[in-house]
Ligand SMILES: Nc1ncnc2c1ncn2[C@@H]1O[C@H](COP(=O)(O)OP(=O)(O)OP(=O)(O)O)[C@@H](O)[C@H]1O
């Protein structure tokens with residue numbers, strides 16, 4: 001039997017495409033952030049809490065030799081920015097768990113929206129507050145005599161953004177896999193996120209740690225991102241660490257999107 | 270508009286195998302309104318979710334709006350609207366925002382999406398709820414919003430999975446009016462599932478009864494009733510035994526005489542006249558016309574009404 005496949009699209013329909021769809025999905029999620037400014041305010045306070053409570057301890061317990069000769073704040077603050085991005089995008093899938101239980105996820109899937117856009121739009125929503133947080137950190141550090149390079153901060157955020165989209169997509173895939181099993185999402189997420197965090201030298205330098213930790217750090221993409229942020233924030237844009245961080249971020253992003261889009265397609269079949 | 274051939278879907282969950290849809294072949298023409306009826310777990314939603322590309326068929330083929338659901342799911346999504354069994358809006362999102370977002374997902378400009386959202390808020394009597402969050406709506410309001418979301422892009426083919434569940438009679442009537450208008454003005458094809466038999470009876474020209482993943486009947490309501498169910502006449506009399514002898518096929522139940530037959534409404538007046546001539550006093554005469562539920566009972570051995578009540 002032959003069936004003519006009609007490919008004509010209804011006249012008033014414009015095929016939206018990836019970028020437009022990403023913006024639409026991002027705006028849908030971001031509306032919630034704007035409407036609930038308290039969560040935004042608290043998320044802005046978070047870096048300041050670390051700045052005020054953690055950095056002094058670090059300064060007291062570590063010599064500046066361990067930090068590669070930098071002042072503790074200069075060393076520590078880029079790590080805080082990465083940490084915020086890590087927790088933010090790592091929870092991308094958590095917001096999905098709820099939509100999976102109602103029909104809201106299914107409704108979006110039934111539209112012609114680009115599948116990668118669903119992932120990227122949601123990850124970008126988790127990243128958006130980061131821009132403001134980074135600015136606050138940069139300004140708050142000024143009274144302590146720490147100067148960050150604005151151009152460097154922009155480069156650092158770009159690398160972090162690429163990394164965050166990848167991580168967000170992975171978190172999204174985890175959310176889909178945890179359908180109807182919320183504990184699974186949080187269990188896996190927490191089990192992975194802390195080792196990743198500690199083994200990247202984000203909060204404490206690994207130079208004083210045992211050899212196996214240092215070895216583990218070399219295969220942790222986050223290590224390269226953290227190092228790149230430290231270089232970028234000080235304006236050392238020619239530092240090879242930046243290139244390595246950019247590569248690690250791009251790879252994470254590529255893997256995340258492939259895994260994430262597969263998960264979305266599999267969830268629909 | 271829809272053409273499926275031996276469509277199947279099997280779920281495997283922890284060793285258990287559920288054959289949710291077991292070989293459905295269906296043809297729906299442009300402009301038809303088809304109601305899919307069946308008890309809980311019959312496979313109605315699974316069927317709809319395959320036709321809307323949300324589930325991949327295990328076997329068989331389906332062409333929806335001229336496009337194969339497996340080969341070109343994106344093409345299918347362009348051409349259809351879907352109101353699922355669950356609620357479409359995100360819990361913390363606002364009603365109007367969600368309608369506008371839906372328009373944007375179908376490529377409408379913000380301005381056009383906003384205009385359309387306003388029309389639908391009006392049409393589905395959601396006015397005044399624009400800035401409310403979905404979580405704060407009543408069940409029926411939420412259902413009306415779901416339908417509005419499904420209609421945003423004026424689809425030529427609309428799938429509705431239990432659209433009226435949870436709506437009050439007025440909201441149901443209003444939704445039906447809207448669907449009737451869509452069909453008249455835009456020749457929209459509608460495939461819906463429902464547990465309300467009276468609704469299927471009144472609105473659909475065609476009823477597809479599904480049970481255990483298979484189509485067990487497919488016809489108009491009148492034809493289904495004529496084929497699968499009988500009317501029942503019950504007479505209350507003093508001497509049932511006498512009446513039983515006078516009327517072919519009658520049975521006695523206490524002081525009542527029961528008669529099963531087709532077209533009871535036409536037979537009843539003549540029957541009463543005949544009994545009067547024979548000197549029998551009839552205290553009361555009840556006519557129970559065959560309902561879709563009787564059809565269902567005859568076809569499946571179960572009553573849909575009880576299932577609906579239990580659900
Ligand atoms: N994702 C799934 N995984 C496993 N089993 C499923 C899944 N979806 C549906 N089923 C099973 O398939 C069968 C058909 O389910 P379906 O939702 O299609 O029924 P339905 O006719 O829509 O019922 P209802 O009237 O309750 O909505 C049921 O036995 C159900 O448990």
Ligand SMILES: [Mg+2]
Pocket residue numbers: 313314315354430
């Ligand atoms: Mg169902």
